[in-house]
Amino acid sequence: MSLLAETQSIVKQFEFTDDDVNKSVREFLRQMDEGLEKDGTSLSQIPTYVTGVPTGQEKGLYMAVDLGGTNFRVCSVKLNGDTTFNITSDKVAVPKELMVAEKAEDLFAFLALQIKKFLEKHHGDHFEAHIRRRMTVSSPDGYRDEHAFRMGFTFSFPVQQVGINKGTLIRWTKGFDIPDAVGKDVCALLQTEIDKLHLPVKVAALVNDTVGTLMAHSYGAPGSHGAVLGAIFGTGTNGAYLEKLSNLKKPLVGEYDSSTGNMVINIEWGSFDNQLNVLPNTPWDVALDKETPNPGIQMYEKRVSGMFLGELLRLVINDLMKNPKVSLFRDENSSTNDRRSTTDIAETSGIWRPWGIDTSILSHAAGDHTPKLSVLRDTLQETLQISAPAYEDAQAFKAIAEAIGRRAARLAAVAIGAVVLKSGRLSDPCHANDPVDVGVDGSLVENYPYFEDMIYEALRVIDGIGEEGAKRIRIGLAQDGSGVGAALIALVAAGMEKNAPPAEILGELRTEAKATVATTAVSDESDKVEAPQTA
Numbered sequence: 224m225s226l227l228a229e230t231q232s233i234v235k236q237f238e239f240t241d242d243d244v245n246k247s248v249r250e251f252l253r254q255m256d257e258g259l260e261k262d263g264t265s266l267s268q269i270p271t272y273v274t275g276v277p278t279g280q281e282k283g284l285y286m287a288v289d290l291g292g293t294n295f296r297v298c299s300v301k302l303n304g305d306t307t308f309n310i311t312s313d314k315v316a317v318p319k320e321l322m323v324a325e326k327a328e329d330l331f332a333f334l335a336l337q338i339k340k341f342l343e344k345h346h347g348d349h350f351e352a353h354i355r356r357r358m359t360v361s362s363p364d365g366y367r368d369e370h371a372f373r374m375g376f377t378f379s380f381p382v383q384q385v386g387i388n389k390g391t392l393i394r395w396t397k398g399f400d401i402p403d404a405v406g407k408d409v410c411a412l413l414q415t416e417i418d419k420l421h422l423p424v425k426v427a428a429l430v431n432d433t434v435g436t437l438m439a440h441s442y443g444a445p446g447s448h449g450a451v452l453g454a455i456f457g458t459g460t461n462g463a464y465l466e467k468l469s470n471l472k473k474p475l476v477g478e479y480d481s482s483t484g485n486m487v488i489n490i491e492w493g494s495f496d497n498q499l500n501v502l503p504n505t506p507w508d509v510a511l512d513k514e515t516p517n518p519g520i521q522m523y524e525k526r527v528s529g530m531f532l533g534e535l536l537r538l539v540i541n542d543l544m545k546n547p548k549v550s551l552f553r554d555e556n557s558s559t560n561d562r563r564s565t566t567d568i569a570e571t572s573g574i575w576r577p578w579g580i581d582t583s584i585l586s587h588a589a590g591d592h593t594p595k596l597s598v599l600r601d602t603l604q605e606t607l608q609i610s611a612p613a614y615e616d617a618q619a620f621k622a623i624a625e626a627i628g629r630r631a632a633r634l635a636a637v638a639i640g641a642v643v644l645k646s647g648r649l650s651d652p653c654h655a656n657d658p659v660d661v662g663v664d665g666s667l668v669e670n671y672p673y674f675e676d677m678i679y680e681a682l683r684v685i686d687g688i689g690e691e692g693a694k695r696i697r698i699g700l701a702q703d704g705s706g707v708g709a710a711l712i713a714l715v716a717a718g719m720e721k722n723a724p725p726a727e728i729l730g731e732l733r734t735e736a737k738a739t740v741a742t743t744a745v746s747d748e749s750d751k752v753e754a755p756q757t758a
């Protein structure tokens with residue numbers, strides 16, 4: 224069999240037809256309902272205790288931190304109340320050994336230390352004022368709670384929330400594995416380490432990145448009646464949406480404001496259909512799942528998100544290279560290679576190593592439209608040390624990479640389409656002809672060429688959406704969910720506190736902080752973000 228024929232047969236196995244899309248949407252809706260009724264289901268449908276989405280008029284200065292996967296980000300956010308904000312932020316890579324540390328404390332102490340460094344660097348005045356106060360005030364903590372920055376903690380892993388700033392870790396995902404932390408309250412873990420360093424910071428809200436994305440998109444998309452979905456398609460994948468409280472049948476243990484009649488739900492859709500009722504399951508999906516620390520779990524995420532697509536591609540390419548009937552990255556001699564050389568793969572190439580291919584190569588493959596795929600061939604040479612790859616090799620590589628990317632986008636449309644249908648917005652006469660806003664973030668939607676187009680293509684075939692419905696769905700990159708969104712939730716949470724800081728103390732804190740923000744914002748004007756006025 225020729226390389227071309229073998230490639231086509233592999234591509235076929237990654238097809239996800241219109242019928243598959245519709246069947247999966249129906250199953251997604253069923254699993255969403257199931258998750259609203261009881262615990263322990265595939266879709267966790269976690270109540271977040273956030274009961275509304277912002278209007279764009281919120282004001283104030285808040286801190287936000289984000290532990291999402293590879294990096295830890297600390298920011299302070301000034302919400303200007305006119306859909307704009309100023310943000311100052313620092314980012315550090317999380318050391319690999321801390322992702323699999325023995326004790327939760329090791330990781331959380333590192334996070335607290337980054338918060339300290341950030342405060343010293345960007346909010347020196349407030350920090351020093353706090354140290355002065357500690358020396359003069361004889362309270363056990365050394366500072367009055369009112370003087371603390373309210374901080375939103377974006378923690379992008381499945382957490383069973385029991386309040387707006389309380390929640391126990393259900394399981395780790397995305398390569399983290401610290402068993403000691405499972406079952407513990409992650410806000411308390413962070414607050415303990417913050418207190419050990421005597422920082423003037425209160426963890427006011429626990430935020431999943433998707434919830435932050437939903438909030439940020441609603442803040443920055445005025446006149447849209449709030450986004451219906453905040454979704455991440457990055458290292459991991461997930462979504463959050465606003466659900467009617469009356470549909471939430473599981474018991475809610477914490478306090479919340481029921482006046483809006485709604486609550487934001489963190490779907491945790493990475494675990495959609497762990498039982499594989501409808502998800503595709505090629506031999507390479509099976510092999511990949513076995514390599515992960517959590518086999519049988521996050522089965523949708525393993526077919527959709529950035530952490531896994533590169534590895535899926537690597538597994539397929541390795542199988543194809545082992546196939547004696549075809550020759551991939553292998554030449555008889557230089558005459559069969561259009562670069563007049565012979566292909567050679569270095570022993571150190573990531574192609575031989577589990578997790579050795581970064582998902583970004585899928586974007587390079589999809590984006591190369593040069594006649595002889597020279598861009599992709601150069602990338603293969605540079606990043607995977609495959610010297611002189613032939614045109615046919617690059618063609619096969621591109622076709623397989625695109626098949627994996629396309630299936631991921633169509634699966635992404637399943638989740639988006641299901642949530643849009645569940646929101647009822649398309650058929651609601653009060654919103655007739657209004658756009659239906661979906662805020663998205665993450666490396667795949669940002670960098671993978673045509674990912675969004677492929678999502679729209681699949682949305683159009685979904686029963687109940689169709690051509691007309693798809694036109695109304697407005698997918699937009701969310702403005703900085705982990706910063707602005709988390710700050711917005713910290714604001715909501717501060718309002719809910721029983722002993723909320725009296726207005727004059729907040730005023731004092733804000734004046735102090737405003738001065739600091741004014742200085743930092745001047746130093747980095749690019750951080751002043753105007754919310755997009757999308758048409």
Ligand code: BGC
Nearest residue numbers: 379380381396455459460461
């Ligand atoms: C986590 C989610 C998170 C998503 C996107 C998943 O692995 O379980 O909580 O929202 O990644 O970061």
